[in-house]
Amino acid sequence: MALMNAFNIPLIKKPQVVVFIFSLSTLFFSVSAQEKVESKNVFQQVWSLFANSSLSDKDLIGDWGYKGTACTFETENLLKKAGGAVVASQVEKTFNEYCMKIGISEEKCDFTFKEDSTYSAKLGLLKLSGKFRLDEEKKVLSMSYMRGLGRMTAHVHRSGSGLKLLFDADSFLQMMKTLSMFTKNNSVEILAAMADLYDGMLLGFDLEMKKQP
Numbered sequence: 259m260a261l262m263n264a265f266n267i268p269l270i271k272k273p274q275v276v277v278f279i280f281s282l283s284t285l286f287f288s289v290s291a292q293e294k295v296e297s298k299n300v301f302q303q304v305w306s307l308f309a310n311s312s313l314s315d316k317d318l319i320g321d322w323g324y325k326g327t328a329c330t331f332e333t334e335n336l337l338k339k340a341g342g343a344v345v346a347s348q349v350e351k352t353f354n355e356y357c358m359k360i361g362i363s364e365e366k367c368d369f370t371f372k373e374d375s376t377y378s379a380k381l382g383l384l385k386l387s388g389k390f391r392l393d394e395e396k397k398v399l400s401m402s403y404m405r406g407l408g409r410m411t412a413h414v415h416r417s418g419s420g421l422k423l424l425f426d427a428d429s430f431l432q433m434m435k436t437l438s439m440f441t442k443n444n445s446v447e448i449l450a451a452m453a454d455l456y457d458g459m460l461l462g463f464d465l466e467m468k469k470q471p
Contacts (some may be wrong), residue, residue: 280341282286313397315375315418318390318465319356322465324367327354328422332413332458353461357382369423369465377401399423408433419467427453431461 329350357363361382369379371390378387379401388402391416399414410433412423425433431450452461 262436312394313392313414313416314394315373318371318392318414318421319373320371320400321468322369322371323468324364324422325420325464325466327357328424328460328464330424330460331456332426332460334402349449349456349459350460352448352452368465368468369421377446380459403433404455412462421465422462423465424462427459427461429455 295405298385317471327350331344331346362397363382365435366382367380371377376387377390378385380386386401386403388404388406390402392398397414399412400409401412402409410425410429411440412425414424427449431453449461453461
């Protein structure tokens, strides 16, 4: 309970969570035909970047600073429904709000990848470190933490000075809970409910290479 107060995350009653998720789901039925086309185009552009770009370890090496949160979907199932981009935008907004609540910001979030295949990361008050391994063909990055006891994987894309890390929402939220970032607060219930509602949801961060002094 003390950790929850330290982060100052507001409690949300269960009825409010239910109403929030119901409201989100109705977005599928409240957008225009033009928005449906735009939604599909947006997600297709995102995934075409992953599919058509090459990636190697050397593309990750360096210090990366936080630019913002990111959300997309692993499959095109959602694209066939109305308002895919609207839903992703709402999810990302909610994720961003709670990241801010727990201290994840441009000043307090970064990733560093080294040539010896080790990494370190700062997520608000939380610090992670361990080994990383990149599957160049699948463009999936595996990172260990807690001295190898935990492991998380992310879809990764490098574009210019930008780096996008997108984690499976279920495993990512579980990792956050395990490391006591969300404690037992209802904030994680909302995000977990969203992940259950939309299969293949990916949550993560947009990063930018830090300028060398």
